Amino acid sequence: MDRDGRGKPAARSTSEMNRSRGSSRPGIRDKKPSGRKAQKTSNAPNRSSPARKKARKKKLKLRTRGKITLTAIGFSILATLGLGDNHSKASPNFAPEKGPESGERYSQEDMGKIRIEPVKVSRGEQKYGLSKADIERSVLLVGAFEGRDLYQSLSGNFDGQGISMGLFQWNLGSSTLQPLLKEYVEKHKDDGMLDRVFGHNKNELLNMLYNYDKNQQVAWGEKVTNPGNRTKLKEPWDTAFRELCSQRDFIEIQKKATRGYVNNAFEIMDKYGLETRTGFVFALDIAVQNGHGILYAHSEINERFRSMEDSLGRKLTQKEKRRIVAEEVVERSNPEWRDNVERRKMALAKGEGVIHGVSFRIGD
Numbered sequence: 566m567d568r569d570g571r572g573k574p575a576a577r578s579t580s581e582m583n584r585s586r587g588s589s590r591p592g593i594r595d596k597k598p599s600g601r602k603a604q605k606t607s608n609a610p611n612r613s614s615p616a617r618k619k620a621r622k623k624k625l626k627l628r629t630r631g632k633i634t635l636t637a638i639g640f641s642i643l644a645t646l647g648l649g650d651n652h653s654k655a656s657p658n659f660a661p662e663k664g665p666e667s668g669e670r671y672s673q674e675d676m677g678k679i680r681i682e683p684v685k686v687s688r689g690e691q692k693y694g695l696s697k698a699d700i701e702r703s704v705l706l707v708g709a710f711e712g713r714d715l716y717q718s719l720s721g722n723f724d725g726q727g728i729s730m731g732l733f734q735w736n737l738g739s740s741t742l743q744p745l746l747k748e749y750v751e752k753h754k755d756d757g758m759l760d761r762v763f764g765h766n767k768n769e770l771l772n773m774l775y776n777y778d779k780n781q782q783v784a785w786g787e788k789v790t791n792p793g794n795r796t797k798l799k800e801p802w803d804t805a806f807r808e809l810c811s812q813r814d815f816i817e818i819q820k821k822a823t824r825g826y827v828n829n830a831f832e833i834m835d836k837y838g839l840e841t842r843t844g845f846v847f848a849l850d851i852a853v854q855n856g857h858g859i860l861y862a863h864s865e866i867n868e869r870f871r872s873m874e875d876s877l878g879r880k881l882t883q884k885e886k887r888r889i890v891a892e893e894v895v896e897r898s899n900p901e902w903r904d905n906v907e908r909r910k911m912a913l914a915k916g917e918g919v920i921h922g923v924s925f926r927i928g929d
Contacts (some may be wrong), residue, residue, distance in 0.1 A: 648892025693840055703846045704823050708732040710920045711757050711908065716819055717810040719803070723795035730810055731819045733826065733853050737782045743820050746774055752814060762812075763805050814833065826852045836863050837870075837890055840883055841929040843916040847887050849914050853896055862893050869893075887914035 584888065691892060705715065711734045719730040727737030735742040737866025741804075753759055759767045773785045791797040809815050829852035834844055851859055861868075869889050874881055891910035898906040913917025917926035 575894035593817060602865055627633065630925075633703060646716070691846065692870070693834065695842060695845055699842050699845070700827060700906050703842070703849055704827070706846060706923075706925065707850050709923050710850065711853065713922075714810075716816050718806060719798070719806050719810060719847075720796045721790030721794075721798050722787045724785070725783070725788075728789070728798070729773070730806060731822075733819075733823065735819075735822065737779070742820075743774060745822055746770075749809070749815050750774065762808050766801065766805065782820050827855045829880070830861060832857065835887060836860055839890070843913075843927045843929050844883060844887065846927055847891075847913040848909075850909065851894055854909065855898060859890065859894050862897065866893050867889060884909065884914065886915070890914070 584748050601778050652708055694750075711732065712720070712729075717732060718729075718734060721733070722728065725738060728742065729736035730742060731745070735745055737743065750759065752778050759770075763770050773782055777785060788800050789802045791803070797803050824850060830845060832847040832852055833839065833848040839845075866889060870881060870886065873885070873889070888911070891907075891914040894910050895903060895907045909920050912920055916929070919925075
């Protein structure tokens with residue numbers, strides 16, 4: 566997520582970092598679902614019919630080289646950490662009828678069934694034709710760009726931010742993680758849950774959280790980072806924070822924290838006339854990775870819009886608008902991370918590509 570408003574990238578897994586150094590480890594291929602070649606019934610649509618052709622054109626699989634496999638028809642993410650084809654036949658907002666009790670740990674299968682509840686969904690539906698499912702899936706897709714374990718993603722101080730964790734890689738360096746941890750602490754300060762998760766290290770965590778300033782908190786993150794693999798923490802902190810990220814209450818806190826980013830994405834869309842599902846994912850990724858500073862560049866960007874329209878003698882397409890906005894985001898990003906920001910934003914401006922090992926295509 567946004568570190569300092571200038572575009573530092575998401576935390577990456579060890580395998581991902583190895584690939585950036587030249588590793589050629591092959592990706593994990595999706596298995597074909599059973600029964601795929603089952604005999605057609607008499608009332609099944611003909612394979613050559615326009616409807617079947619359209620469905621085949623839309624159907625695609627998104628693969629990663631890590632733990633997550635995203636399967637999509639059009640834009641819909643149907644398989645994320647345990648969601649299979651059966652889920653696609655149910656409501657896109659499916660959640661388990663009886664989830665774990667407060668403080669219980671989600672299984673990997675349950676992790677894929679978590680619902681996003683962003684605010685201003687009606688605004689997206691009314692103005693941009695976005696359904697609640699579109700918004701939920703966009704949040705998960707951008708989360709996959711940030712970290713392969715989604716809600717359970719955790720990284721040490723590999724990027725100077727202390728500790729980064731969760732769906733949008735909230736971190737100590739940008740002071741976005743502290744409010745989430747404090748909310749969890751306040752909820753469980755009297756029920757023994759903190760002792761269960763952090764054991765005898767509970768008091769050290771609380772001292773860091775409530776008595777340190779931000780620089781001291783980042784320094785503490787460095788102290789607990791694994792020196793042999795800076796994308797991880799030393800034990801027992803790594804196990805403890807991963808346990809925390811698996812708990813229902815902390816996941817609910819994360820879900821609530823995504824709402825502000827959804828609203829910022831709508832503001833970016835409003836400011837630059839962006840539309841469609843691709844436009845929303847693009848704007849949301851800017852809000853998460855780069856912050857909302859691009860809103861203050863509206864004079865320069867709108868002037869570029871007008872100049873290009875005058876040159877072409879027509880209105881700009883949505884893709885052309887996204888590309889201009891992407892260029893301005895890249896220009897304003899931290900030079901240290903600019904190449905990463907450029908690859909990520911240009912792929913989203915196009916609506917398809919590969920970001921941190923996640924291959925995607927967004928159908929409008």
